[in-house]
Amino acid sequence: KAGVTQTPRYLIKTRGQQVTLSCSPISGHRSVSWYQQTPGQGLQFLFEYFSETQRNKGNFPGRFSGRQFSNSRSEMNVSTLELGDSALYLCASSHEGYYEQYFGPGTRLTVT
Amino acid sequence: AQSVTQLDSQVPVFEEAPVELRCNYSSSVSVYLFWYVQYPNQGLQLLLKYLSGSTLVKGINGFEAEFNKSQTSFHLRKPSVHISDTAEYFCAVSPILTGGGNKLTFGTGTQLKVEL
Numbered sequence: 333k334a335g336v337t338q339t340p341r342y343l344i345k346t347r348g349q350q351v352t353l354s355c356s357p358i359s360g361h362r363s364v365s366w367y368q369q370t371p372g373q374g375l376q377f378l379f380e381y382f383s384e385t386q387r388n389k390g391n392f393p394g395r396f397s398g399r400q401f402s403n404s405r406s407e408m409n410v411s412t413l414e415l416g417d418s419a420l421y422l423c424a425s426s427h428e429g430y431y432e433q434y435f436g437p438g439t440r441l442t443v444t
Numbered sequence: 445a446q447s448v449t450q451l452d453s454q455v456p457v458f459e460e461a462p463v464e465l466r467c468n469y470s471s472s473v474s475v476y477l478f479w480y481v482q483y484p485n486q487g488l489q490l491l492l493k494y495l496s497g498s499t500l501v502k503g504i505n506g507f508e509a510e511f512n513k514s515q516t517s518f519h520l521r522k523p524s525v526h527i528s529d530t531a532e533y534f535c536a537v538s539p540i541l542t543g544g545g546n547k548l549t550f551g552t553g554t555q556l557k558v559e560l
Contacts, residue, residue: 336487365546375534375550387545422487426546431476431495431538433546435487 336436338423344442350411353439357404357425364406369420381406418443446471446537450551458559459527465520465554467535475537477518482532530558
């Protein structure tokens with residue numbers, strides 16, 4: 333089975349712009365979660381989507397949003413980028429009823 | 445809310461020596477526990493998990509961990525490390541949510557450096 337894929341792998345944006353990141357889960361996995369990893373704050377949970385609905389949410393401002401499509405692929409969007417949004421954004425998928433999550437390689441976002 | 449503490453930010457060890465990476469957690473609800481490993485410029489790979497049952501769990505690459513409920517700990521061990529084990533290791537917990545789903549809380553990570 334193919335693993336979790338994330339596109340793009342690297343991205344450079346300017347402060348104030350918006351960005352969309354994409355995640356394709358492992359085939360058959362309907363739950364997709366997003367995490368932000370920074371040197372200062374570590375790994376933090378953003379949100380989880382299941383069956384096209386946001387099921388769980390972390391403590392991030394409304395500038396961070398996501399969605400999930402009927403094929404379980406997910407996107408996350410960050411609007412009005414700030415320098416502090418520079419991070420590795422990780423997507424993880426899991427099979428419903430199973431609690432282990434499988435992570436993609438991440439998208440490295442740099443905001444200048 | 446949950447929190448995870450990994451007391452050691454870096455652990456240097458010689459190849460073929462044993463290693464223990466410590467993890468303590470706190471939570472007001474029951475949780476599942478995980479260890480993940482991250483190699484440079486890569487995502488996270490699941491090493492092992494504790495959901496229920498035997499408190500000693502075995503994972504990939506010869507790693508094992510023991511869940512201690514009274515001490516709220518989940519320490520990771522390997523009897524003999526290899527140079528390829530050099531990586532960052534993260535302990536994580538996920539609360540058992542009434543609505544289902546996942547919401548991992550991670551520790552700050554332990555950098556394991558294996559030396560020849």
